[in-house]
Amino acid sequence: MGLQEQVITEMKAAMKAKNTVALEALRAIKSALLLASTEKGASGGLSEADEIKLVQKLVKQRKDSATIFTEQGREDLAEPELAQAAIIEKFLPEQLSEADIEKAVVKAIDSIGASGMQDMGKVMGIVSKELAGQADGKTISSIVKAKLSS
Template sequence: MSIIERLKEEQKVAMRAKDKARLGTIRLALAAVKQLEVDGQKTLTNDEAIAVLTKMVKQRRDSISQYEAANRQDLADVEAAEVVVLQEFLPQPLTEEELAALIEQAMTDSGASSMQDMGKVMGLLKPQIQGRADMGAVSGLIRARLN
């Protein structure tokens, strides 16, 4: 079952359960997916849907840190609840060992030896880890290995 189909099924479940917070988050995710489909005039693939959900999680995490800095824990809690719901639809995150192995494999496959090769490594890794690891953190790990 694709992520979009799972979102639609879970939307029905949340409606029946009258879980307004969960329903609202799922509707936001479906609206974001639908907007991209309309804009691009195509149906999104599973990988593209994962990218949308990953972006939504990142936005909410940024909001949480800003709300906490402004002493608005009530708003931060709402965002944190949305992150929990969105993460249910994302693939399981990679462990540090799995991520290190993937980075090592990508560096070997691309023949990377300096910082100029970072784009090659990221290009190989992105499809494998999209939605399963923070790309910023992965970038930092690759930089450390190439230096």
């Protein structure tokens, strides 16, 4: 079952349960998928990798918004954003642990012979492509920085 069908099935369940937070999050996914598949230059359908990137983007937006609201002391606005992020994350592949990400980073560093921070972009490109959808870019970045600066 494709992502769009999954979202529609979940939306029906959320409507029956009168779960407004879940419904809002699922509508956001459906809307983003529809926009991406109909925008100029799109071939009509989205690949699984494109769908994962789209869902990751939605999760990141929600978490960034929640962070801003928390910094401003608006927990009442941050909580629904975090709840939506948790619902949207269900559509992502299982996330890797930091140890697994670290192994991929070390493997990439060894494969290209990276020696310092000037090679960070190369390493990030390799690791991000390899772990697409399975790890957050911020986590990958912090591990790459730590490995290259030591």
